[in-house]
Amino acid sequence: MRRLCFTVDLDRDVNDAVIGKAAAISMDRGQGTEPRFSSSEKGAGIIMDLMDDLGMRCTFFAEARTLRKTGVGRTISKHEVGLHGLDHEDFTGARTKVMLGHGEMREITERAMVMIRDDVGRSPRGFRSPYMDPNEEMLDFLHEYGIVYDSSRYEYVSRNTDVRRSEAYGLMEVPVPKAEDASGKTITSYLWPMHEGKRGYRDFVDLGNRIYEGTYVVCTHSWHMAETRGGGVMDAQEIRENYDRVRSVLSDLIDCGYVPQTCEEAVRGTLSRA
Numbered sequence: 001m002r003r004l005c006f007t008v009d010l011d012r013d014v015n016d017a018v019i020g021k022a023a024a025i026s027m028d029r030g031q032g033t034e035p036r037f038s039s040s041e042k043g044a045g046i047i048m049d050l051m052d053d054l055g056m057r058c059t060f061f062a063e064a065r066t067l068r069k070t071g072v073g074r075t076i077s078k079h080e081v082g083l084h085g086l087d088h089e090d091f092t093g094a095r096t097k098v099m100l101g102h103g104e105m106r107e108i109t110e111r112a113m114v115m116i117r118d119d120v121g122r123s124p125r126g127f128r129s130p131y132m133d134p135n136e137e138m139l140d141f142l143h144e145y146g147i148v149y150d151s152s153r154y155e156y157v158s159r160n161t162d163v164r165r166s167e168a169y170g171l172m173e174v175p176v177p178k179a180e181d182a183s184g185k186t187i188t189s190y191l192w193p194m195h196e197g198k199r200g201y202r203d204f205v206d207l208g209n210r211i212y213e214g215t216y217v218v219c220t221h222s223w224h225m226a227e228t229r230g231g232g233v234m235d236a237q238e239i240r241e242n243y244d245r246v247r248s249v250l251s252d253l254i255d256c257g258y259v260p261q262t263c264e265e266a267v268r269g270t271l272s273r274a
């Protein structure tokens with residue numbers, strides 16, 4: 001069986017890390033770096049339309065602040081909602097040089113879990129670290145908060161790329177594939193370069209077709225449905241064209257025999273086979 005897990009990081013608009021601050025900012029468009037949420041909110045709505053259009057469910061990895069600020073919790077609750085930090089923290093400190101202590105990471109986790117549960121009506125089961133850069137100490141305690149899987153690591157794609165049990169943290173692992181394309185350039189299943197006009201949708205269908213049996217995790221950001229880093233806020237036509245490209249990735253994969261599932265469903269399916 002081939003499972004297609006479409007995942008959407010519900011982030012503040014065009015998020016960025018800054019030295020000296022664990023929380024993420026939004027890219028400065030001339031009005032400062034205070035986090036903005038309008039493209040993320042709009043993008044979440046566009047994703048909802050797309051999921052209805054294709055008759056499928058997806059997984060949102062929500063930073064709790066953005067979930068609260070956009071007010072989309074109830075709307076997206078028909079999909080899976082996982083955890084993506086409270087304020088899009090850089091948990092390893094690699095980008096911000098802020099080293100969060102063990103207690104601080106637990107406090108952030110607890111607060112974010114409560115906010116997401118309140119807004120969505122269910123507790124997250126999955127985790128994706130901001131920047132795809134998890135702190136190992138944090139992975140080690142996440143199961144205490146009801147998290148059952150992590151999807152924060154890239155892994156070279158193989159014929160059998162799939163969900164699996166991670167030895168180290170007591171979590172299931174839902175890997176995000178990467179590969180070298182025909183010209184030797186690295187590609188991951190983040191649709192980022194497609195939104196920014198640097199790759200076509202077929203690149204992401206081809207990547208999925210390197211998996212013969214297993215799970216293909218495709219990733220994007222809510223804001224990336226309504227704004228690009230290079231081009232700013234999209235107009236109506238750009239939104240439609242961007243929507244069509246994302247739709248093409250997903251519908252082509254479904255035509256290739258991929259069955260859409262949430263990450264949680266893929267994890268449960270793997271557990272029941274074990």
Ligand SMILES: [Zn+2]
Pocket residue numbers: 009011084088129130131
């Ligand atoms: Zn993120």
